[in-house]
Amino acid sequence: MARDTRSLRTSITAKALSLLPRHWKRLLWERLIRLTLAAAAVVSVLTTVGIVSVLLFEAVLFFQEVSILEFLTGTRWTPLFASQHFGILPLITATIITSAGAMLVALPLGLLSAIYLSEYAPDPVRRGLKPVLEVLAGIPTVVYGYFALLFVTPLLRQISPNVSVFNGLSASIVMGIMILPMVSSLSEDAMRAVPRSLREGAYALGSTKLEVSTRVVIPAALSGIAAAFILAISRAVGETMIVAIAAGQNPTFTLNPFVPIETMTAYIVQVSMGDTPTGTLEFKTIFAVGLTLFLLTLMMNLLSQYVVRRFREEYE
Amino acid sequence: MAAASPDFRRRMTRRQWEGRAFHGLCLLAVAVALAMLVLLLVYLARQGLTRVSWEFITSFPSRDPDQAGIKAALLGSIYVVAIAAVVAFTLGVSAAIYLEEYAVRNWRSRIIQVNITNLAGVPSIVYGILGLEIFVRTLGLGRSVLAGGLTMALLVLPIIIIAAQEAIRAVPPSLREGAYALGATRWQAIWHLVLPQAMPGILTGVILAVSRALGETAPLIVMGALTFVPFAPDGPLSRFTVLPIQIFNWTSRPQAGFHEAAAAGIIVLLALLLTMNAAAIVLRNKFQRRPEG
């Protein structure tokens, strides 16, 4: 022990004497690392700047030749034909059909699944079931497109001969299945965040599980559930492959789910797959459509974040 | 105690029945979702399982559906995903470290944070437009596998940043304090303690992000990947296709033979994804079992 102490103390005095010039090198090194890391964080900002400026720049060029009014109110979309019309409404109605249809599937199924997972399922069942449901969200969308076109559509056509080979209905059903786990997972998170004391209070008054779920838990988790729905709609609006494969490439101004339609995303795919030369007015349409799509989804995402923030304030 | 009135008992019975019906309804919803998954998998297996073979994996596409294979698409996917993984991992983890360990909480870091959240919600096809304009045209990389990989890197970057931030935040602050108290600089504490602790969580996020990139189709179509590629990519500037585009292409053909090839391609794609997700689960379990410091 004596030896240890002595060796420790000699180095103590040695150290105290020098004010260590290497600390400048160390500071410089630290600053360099900090700068590099900050640059990486800035890349994400640049990505946004890139997206916005690319879309805006090309869209402005587009709108120099096509009036915004025509673009927003026109009911014919035929940029690739001889008689060109640039009314985006057919693409919008198609997007509305497929997204609304998908929500009609995903909303009830997702919400009921969430209630089951959060209120009914015993813990081991819940833990087993959740990852399995999430597999549905992990399946590539091109796979869903295949399933919609080659399995669901023939099935629908057997039921009703009015259904075309390409149609909005089949795409929306399958898209609904795809976004179901998103709805159920996020809604369940919101429901589980509802304090237990609230549930216990209701049970203590003699409520059944149904009454607790629908009159206490869902109202309390409402903003979280609403945020999940908005996010799911945004996802459906931006979804591409299912609609590109199964819904068709006919920009029709209609709300009929049985006929071929073309969503905004499917249109962008159509132009990209074709041989439209870049730089032409026809090609620039994808930027105008892309900008519309970007703004729509951005608005929904911001709305959903706003709703979630308000929700957090209620219980945390 | 007074006996419950018959009226109350009648109402109670009705409420109990309603409760049971609702429970059944909830179960039904879960069952429908699971049934869809099973249906999808069974259908794919019946369509394509017989076409999956070593030959299918090692052949180039062909005009004859029975000869067609996925060699070029599979290699293209591996190239794109590898580039995306390396780039997004480096950028994403660096950005996450900066945001969690260095950035002062002010309006600037808040903007970066909000921005990342919103980037995660941008439709993937928009990234394709970005990739087309920036990597393919402005930087002149052409419609190459490198441009595709970089586009995918930007697409999964927000996912990786968010996952890495969560993993870094989960490292107890007492470890950092312990290191600082020994004269460690910020970076030394991060490098020697925070990152090793956070790595399983980060890698889980990276694997999930990479499987997202593996299944994406639309952005690569927009940035101009080919649909028919009878050659393997031979460098970063080579033209390419990927597995999902190959599947898309075969699905769009009218011949049933191509539909079978598409199903077989899907089976290979799902097998790859399953392997990656299994790896992520193994990592996550390892992460969760670790004793706290």
Next chain:
Amino acid sequence: MQQSDAILQTRGLTVYYGSKQAVSDITLDVARHRITAIIGPSGCGKSTLLRCFNRMNDLIPKSRITGQVLFEGRDLYSPTVDPTEIRYQIGMVFQRPNPFPKSIFDNVAFGPRINGFRGDLAELVESSLARAALWAEVKDRLTSSALALSGGQQQRLCIARALAVQPQVILMDEPCSSLDPIATLAIEDLMRELSADYSIVIVTHNMQQAARVSDYTTFLMGIENRGGQIIEYGETRLIFTNPKDERTEAYITGRFG
């Protein structure tokens, strides 16, 4: 106390968190090779004061100080001083043992390694562990995880880890508050032993502990909106037997806090 006997000094030290004062106008000398205890009711800024001595408060956003902290007569907060250099001359042991999720050996070797120690690392680790009275218990399992040790052993490991960078001062922030009485006793014995070679400042909420181990005691108390202030400072034996301030007397006799 003689100037040369004080290793650490504060002069009119006030610490702010945002606009709130955590401690104010602290003037205190910490004696070399002695144990100085900082006691006081919870929330009076004991830990804040302790963390000024190795600039750990720098890591808390919006914290700032006025006044001076001198280490060997040198201003610790002068712009030419790198806080990381300070921290390896002034070690710290925390309230809860915080061993790194590494082996016992790597825990002790951590500080020397990051500071570019050239020499016999194994010998340094052994002597540090021996100094912390832990060597006999762990010498056969240096490569096993530090997290497998008991709480008391973990805390002694943290002390060994602090000793390995060969500091002159050891700051201890309620080092026994999460330990059982037997482990506490071991740490207290260790502190007495270490005080031959090191200057120790200990924050404790346990007055018996201050009375048992320390040579000097500072009594801190929060005053209205101005944060903690020194009420009384002096030799421990005098403070505990013959406090001059009635608030000190009230505190040590357990009438509040």
